[in-house]
Amino acid sequence: MWPANGRYGMDVAPAGLGFVHDLLNTLPAGKPRVDLLASLDGAQPWLDGALAAWAEETGRERPEVSLTERDLDQVRGLREEIKTLLTGGEPAHELSSATLRLGSDGRVAIEPRGTGARLVASVVLIEMLAAQQADTWRRLKVCRNPRCQVAFFDRSRNNSGVWHATKTCGNVENLRAHRARAKSTA
Secondary structure (H helix, E strand, O other): OOHHHHOOOOOOOOOOHHHHHHHHOOOOOOOOOOOOOOOHHHHHHHHHHHHHHHHHHHOOOOOOOOOOHHHHHHHHHHHHHHHHHHOOOOOOOOOOOEEEEEOOOOOEEEEEOOOHHHHHHHHHHHHHHHHHHOOOHHHEEEOOOOOOOOEEEOOOOOOOOOOOOHHHHHHHHHHHHHHHHHHHHO
16 A cells, blocks of 8 residues: 555554655665655656555545656655654754644644645645654654664554564674674673
8 A cells, every 4th residue: 555665564654654654665775775766757656656545544635746856856855854853863944834724613624735845745744743643653763774774663562663673674783783792802
């Protein structure tokens, strides 16, 4: 359902946070080593699929977005901003905006706003806010294996996961650290 996360065969973050998770995993991390945002030819099919999955997951209307080369640069920048945030850095600038609407039932709804990359950023920010309110944002992480860096949703009870897959990334990194310690004491 989610085009980028499907490459890694992993559980996707719940609800609309899956869109942010999928955006992060457009990066070439681990295997396969293909950046889905490297060109418009790869980016547009990814975005179409991810927005369709987002609409199905959230029950919202699927926005139509046609990316330009400039938009593609901005979406890549957005992806880097989110990854920087998840790895302990600070975002460099404002990413986008959204619209608040008052429904006939008196409830306020937040809706994506803009075109191209600004609309993509708007969807990302809306889902980040919803995840923060649901206390699931803290569970979206980036694998600590520097050779991997796949984004994953930590489903551990105490939110202590640091590897997207312990068998592939955790064991390799732990073995590497063990050998380095053994070598330094020898």
